[in-house]
Amino acid sequence: MPAxxxxxxxxxxxxxxxxxxxxxxxxxxxSGPNANRPQFPGAGPNAPGAGPNRGGNSASPGxxxxxxxxxxAGPSGRGGAGPVKKGADGVAQVRRDIEAAGGRVLGxxxxxxxxxVRTRPDLFAQLPGGQLSFVEVKNGxxxxxxxxxxxxxxxxxxxxxxxxGANADKTPGLESGVPIGPTPVWVVRLP
Amino acid sequence: xxxxxxxxxxxKELGDEVGALLAGDGFRKRAGTIFTADLADDVLGxxxxxxxxxxxxxxxxxxxxxxxxxxxSIERTVARLRDDKFHAYKPATVAIxxxxxxxxxxxxxxxxxxxxxxxxxxxxxxxxxxxxxxFLRRHATLAAITRQLESGPAEGTMPEYRLPVAYHLAGxxxxxxxxLTGELDSLGDRQDxxxxxYRRFAERFREAAA
Numbered sequence: 301m302p303a304x305x306x307x308x309x310x311x312x313x314x315x316x317x318x319x320x321x322x323x324x325x326x327x328x329x330x331s332g333p334n335a336n337r338p339q340f341p342g343a344g345p346n347a348p349g350a351g352p353n354r355g356g357n358s359a360s361p362g363x364x365x366x367x368x369x370x371x372x373a374g375p376s377g378r379g380g381a382g383p384v385k386k387g388a389d390g391v392a393q394v395r396r397d398i399e400a401a402g403g404r405v406l407g408x409x410x411x412x413x414x415x416x417v418r419t420r421p422d423l424f425a426q427l428p429g430g431q432l433s434f435v436e437v438k439n440g441x442x443x444x445x446x447x448x449x450x451x452x453x454x455x456x457x458x459x460x461x462x463x464x465g466a467n468a469d470k471t472p473g474l475e476s477g478v479p480i481g482p483t484p485v486w487v488v489r490l491p
Numbered sequence: 492x493x494x495x496x497x498x499x500x501x502x503k504e505l506g507d508e509v510g511a512l513l514a515g516d517g518f519r520k521r522a523g524t525i526f527t528a529d530l531a532d533d534v535l536g537x538x539x540x541x542x543x544x545x546x547x548x549x550x551x552x553x554x555x556x557x558x559x560x561x562x563x564s565i566e567r568t569v570a571r572l573r574d575d576k577f578h579a580y581k582p583a584t585v586a587i588x589x590x591x592x593x594x595x596x597x598x599x600x601x602x603x604x605x606x607x608x609x610x611x612x613x614x615x616x617x618x619x620x621x622x623x624x625x626f627l628r629r630h631a632t633l634a635a636i637t638r639q640l641e642s643g644p645a646e647g648t649m650p651e652y653r654l655p656v657a658y659h660l661a662g663x664x665x666x667x668x669x670x671l672t673g674e675l676d677s678l679g680d681r682q683d684x685x686x687x688x689y690r691r692f693a694e695r696f697r698e699a700a701a
Binding site (some may be wrong): 388399422459460474477480482 | 523525539540542543546547555557559575582588598648684686
């Protein structure tokens with residue numbers, strides 16, 4: 301029986317899945333063997349990544365937090381194309397890293413109800429080892445979880461949630477409206 | 492194009508463009524950029540465009556095409572046992588991103604923008620015809636879908652519900668009950684919503700199978 305995030309058969313490989321994880325080396329040197337390479341469960345310490353070091357080199361005038369995901373300038377004047385591009389680069393890099401480490405990316409931007417709030421992690425993936433997980437990418441030193449993410453992610457990890465919306469039905473392994481069991485949410489922080 | 496006009500690709504435009512290209516392959520457009528084709532008795536070929544916009548530029552849509560097979564008897568039975576309303580085409584019983592069926596076997600997205608919407612759609616549908624449709628046609632039977640639920644490469648849609656039903660429909664009652672019992676055992680004393688949901692399903696499954 302394949303592992304699913306849903307109910308039964310859900311595999312929880314280790315305790316690390318139960319807490320927010322800051323993944324990615326703090327060393328911003330692109331020459332380091334693990335520079336900016338997220339480490340996923342099941343991947344070795346030198347899990348191959350791909351792409352150049354994109355961390356921390358945006359010329360964006362915004363706050364680089366990736367939360368203004370449409371690139372619209374907010375009341376503070378933050379945002380714009382810079383953060384959007386940086387967010388896209390970060391997600392693309394993490395997708396490549398997951399696949400290079402032997403995992404499979406299955407879908408993007410799946411809405412999940414948990415703890416009375418709604419959140420939309422960047423990716424849903426089968427990590428090396430078979431575990432199905434949500435992945436949220438934060439690209440840049442100022443990138444933070446949104447209030448809904450702060451609330452929902454621990455609940456998804458401990459109790460699960462309910463996938464909703466069109467993308468839930470278009471993501472292998474998930475079904476809109478059907479509760480999923482406790483499921484890891486990896487927060488990948490790129491410098 | 493006038494100054495100030497927004498160049499935006501909408502889901503509807505995306506669906507219409509892809510739908511027109513796929514019509515000749517027997518696919519019909521359903522709601523929400525889902526497409527289905529009658530592949531065999533009781534089996535639908537399935538395509539869903541998983542759309543992402545959070546990190547794209549304004550008006551752009553990044554698409555991960557997800558191919559699937561839907562076995563209507565499995566889905567009808569699962570819906571009945573869960574007391575859900577049966578949906579005619581959602582979800583797929585098993586599904587896999589198109590990129591994982593291509594020779595590179597990696598996640599692959601297509602970025603749709605107004606200026607090259609048609610060309611991008613042609614490219615994506617071309618890949619789908621070459622690598623996706625043969626996979627769907629090869630696996631359009633209950634036995635093949637069951638194998639996918641068991642071991643992939645396509646991912647089962649919550650296979651803990653569908654695998655016991657697939658075994659049951661194939662007349663393999665012992666395997667069906669073993670799969671169900673195995674899943675129940677793995678729940679342990681979990682009390683979350685998903686665990687409760689499955690226990691209710693299992694109870695109804697056992698009643699129906701008795």
